[in-house]
Amino acid sequence: MRKLVIFPTLLKSMFYQGNWNITNMQGTGFRWLLKDFFKNNKTELPSDFDSSPLYYFNTNPYLVTFILGLLLKETQEKGTIGDYDKIYSSALAALGDTFFWHSLRPFAFFVSIWAIVVNPVLLVILYLVVFNVFNIVFRVLGFYYGYTFGANVMFLFNKIGFNKWSTFFDAMTTFMAGVVITNIIKYQYYAGSEHVIKSVLLFIIGLILSKWVRGPLELIIVTTILGVLLLFGV
Amino acid sequence: MEEISVWQVVFLIFFSGFISIDRLAGLNIMISRPIIVSGIIGIVLGDISAALMIGLIFEFIGMLEVPVGTTIAHDDSFGGYAGAVAVLFGYVRPDAINILAAIFIISILMYPVTLSDKGFREINRYFVKKSIVNNKTGNENKLIALGIFLAFIRGVIVYNTGLIIVLVFMSIIGSIELHFTNLYAPVVALTIIATFMAGYLLRFLIINRLYKVLLLALGMAVGWWII
Numbered sequence: 001m002r003k004l005v006i007f008p009t010l011l012k013s014m015f016y017q018g019n020w021n022i023t024n025m026q027g028t029g030f031r032w033l034l035k036d037f038f039k040n041n042k043t044e045l046p047s048d049f050d051s052s053p054l055y056y057f058n059t060n061p062y063l064v065t066f067i068l069g070l071l072l073k074e075t076q077e078k079g080t081i082g083d084y085d086k087i088y089s090s091a092l093a094a095l096g097d098t099f100f101w102h103s104l105r106p107f108a109f110f111v112s113i114w115a116i117v118v119n120p121v122l123l124v125i126l127y128l129v130v131f132n133v134f135n136i137v138f139r140v141l142g143f144y145y146g147y148t149f150g151a152n153v154m155f156l157f158n159k160i161g162f163n164k165w166s167t168f169f170d171a172m173t174t175f176m177a178g179v180v181i182t183n184i185i186k187y188q189y190y191a192g193s194e195h196v197i198k199s200v201l202l203f204i205i206g207l208i209l210s211k212w213v214r215g216p217l218e219l220i221i222v223t224t225i226l227g228v229l230l231l232f233g234v
Numbered sequence: 235m236e237e238i239s240v241w242q243v244v245f246l247i248f249f250s251g252f253i254s255i256d257r258l259a260g261l262n263i264m265i266s267r268p269i270i271v272s273g274i275i276g277i278v279l280g281d282i283s284a285a286l287m288i289g290l291i292f293e294f295i296g297m298l299e300v301p302v303g304t305t306i307a308h309d310d311s312f313g314g315y316a317g318a319v320a321v322l323f324g325y326v327r328p329d330a331i332n333i334l335a336a337i338f339i340i341s342i343l344m345y346p347v348t349l350s351d352k353g354f355r356e357i358n359r360y361f362v363k364k365s366i367v368n369n370k371t372g373n374e375n376k377l378i379a380l381g382i383f384l385a386f387i388r389g390v391i392v393y394n395t396g397l398i399i400v401l402v403f404m405s406i407i408g409s410i411e412l413h414f415t416n417l418y419a420p421v422v423a424l425t426i427i428a429t430f431m432a433g434y435l436l437r438f439l440i441i442n443r444l445y446k447v448l449l450l451a452l453g454m455a456v457g458w459w460i461i
Contacts, residue, residue, distance in 0.1 A: 014261050015260035016260070016378070017258075017259060017381075018260055018381035019358050019361070019362065019377040020259070020355060020358060021355045021356070021359035022304055022355050022356075023362055025304075028362060028374050028377050028378065029378055031374055032375065051372070052366075053362055053370065053373075054362070054366060061262050093302075097301075097302045101301060101302070106438075109293060116286060120276070120282040120283050121277060123269070123286065124269075124273035127267070127270060128263065128270065132263055135262070174436065174439055174453065175453040175456075177435060177436065177450060178450040178451065178457060179454070179456050179457035180457065181454060181457065182454040182458040186458055202433070203433040204433060206432065206437075214298070214299065215295060215307070216341040216342070216344040216345065217341075218431075219291070219337055219338075219341040222431075223334045223335075223341070224338070226334055227331070227334050227335075227338070
């Protein structure tokens with residue numbers, strides 16, 4: 001594996017979304033990273049590189065370094081980057097968003113929630129560690145594997161079955177959710193079968209409602225329902 | 235209500251800006267998750283357990299929204315921030331109806347707070363367009379630094395304005411004598427919400443429906459009989 005200078009760009013990659021906007025998305029930040037990475041690795045920017053302020057780019061922030069690595073490799077070999085930035089940004093956005101945002105966050109939550117029983121401070125530390133191990137590992141290795149595999153970097157993702165990671169993590173999250181729910185009911189709420197029936201009913205209502213409402217509206221509805229229940233002493 | 239010290243206010247001002255940076259402009263190390271926001275506030279202000287209780291609710295609702303493409307997820311960080319501070323400053327009495335009222339008010343305020351996320355993107359766009367008009371290239375450093383600074387300022391102004399509104403409403407609610415049946419202790423109210431949210435979460439996970447039900451049932455069996 002070639003020795004790459006990655007540290008300054010790695011730090012900058014933490015902030016490249018600073019100018020995120022709905023016109024060129026992460027374009028400004030990515031241009032910033034690319035210039036820095038190429039300069040640190042003594043490579044001229046390719047002749048076809050779009051340096052205009054409207055340069056469009058958007059991907060998952062945790063996988064952006066793979067694109068930097070592969071663009072460096074392609075530039076050094078061919079002198080141009082072609083459409084690789086566009087092609088790989090979309091592909092890695094889909095993969096990264098599904099894994100990091102969709103699966104890893106609930107997973108980190110259910111892994112760390114147990115610590116609340118031992119020491120609540122541990123919950124905070126565990127959540128940050130679980131999530132950021134993946135964050136840092138992917139960011140660091142992205143430079144090297146992007147550079148090693150070049151335009152074939154997707155083979156790497158296929159080889160490690162990255163598109164199946166979400167399913168696996170979701171399965172573990174579902175199992176842990178089951179353990180947590182019953183544990184809460186058993187130790188915090190249980191006072192007879194009536195309470196279990198109420199919990200199951202609320203669980204089913206949650207499932208049904210989730211089809212139509214998202215975000216805070218869900219909480220507004222839940223708190224209203226519970227307020228009414230309290231009012232009538234149900 | 236607790237007495238608020240100067241250093242607590244200074245911490246909250248800096249922390250609110252930092253949360254906003256993590257959420258909008260950089261880092262993305264999950265400091266802005268409601269459970270982490272409330273946990274850190276709890277550690278600094280001295281009662282992490284109480285802070286986490288309210289943070290959990292907003293974590294549940296927030297983890298289900300995925301910021302894909304141009305989608306801007308609802309600002310759940312504000313929920314963790316305002317909820318934890320309101321509880322620890324003593325503005326939320328430890329009874330079910332007060333906790334529900336706090337969650338209700340914060341959930342409504344999450345909409346205008348989210349709107350400020352959009353405003354932040356618009357300001358960034360304005361600066362990009364200004365670069366085009368001035369035909370400026372190579373000013374990425376400046377644009378990124380400006381974006382991070384704006385994210386910080388946005389956090390300080392928006393989160394703390396929202397917090398003040400929550401505190402005002404909670405002190406009004408706290409002064410009213412409500413004759414609700416206090417059937418549920420706070421922990422029970424939170425448990426009910428958590429159970430409700432778990433149903434929501436289950437729908438969100440992408441694995442096969444049958445496996446999902448089986449795994450959940452297995453987890454529930456383990457939770458009930460083994461642990």
